[in-house]
Amino acid sequence: MEERDNLRTILYGWARFGLFWLVNIFAMIFGKTALLGVLGTFFPKLALYDNPELLSFFSWLIPVWLLVWLFVDDAKRHTAYGLYNPTAVAIILILTAAAYYAPVFILEATDEKKVVAVVKSLYFTGFWCSKLNDDPQIYALVGTAALAVICFVSYIIAHRFYLKKFAEEEAEG
Secondary structure, eight states, X not given: OHHHHHHHHHHHHHHHHHHHHHHHHHHHHHXXXXXXXXXXXXXXXXXXXXXXHHHXXXXXXXXXXXXXXXXXXHHHHHHHHTOOOHHHHHHHHHHHHHHHHGGGGHHHHOOOHHHHHHHHHHTGGGGGGGGXXXXXXXXXXXXXXXXXXXHHHHHHHHHHHHHHHHHHHHHHO
């Protein structure tokens, strides 16, 4: 039975790893195209064409919203089926964030403008943190860490909420 739980944890980790990357790439593309066009057209006072930090913040909210929704759903299912394991979720989030953050070191290894531009665009959703520090290593780390912490906190809060909800339903029925 323990092998099955380990396999389930590994599969859960790979699924969350892939979703983290896909959601961030989706947010980067969506933020640079749709948000810029839609919000920039309907809300010209935001000046998104002149303010890439604000556009980046809106693009950062997309993975936050999607991943929080995902981790709340995970917490609900884990609570219902007795699979709640915050340690495994934290480890998966840390490894995923570290793997997502790792390409930033390409900036130190190369001076090619093409590679630097690609790496900076990869961390576009964290560019809003460049107001704190213009170094891509810093703003990528802050944006990625904030996303991982928000996901983990949402998992814990949702678990407590659903634990209480399931206990109330059992007491009633």
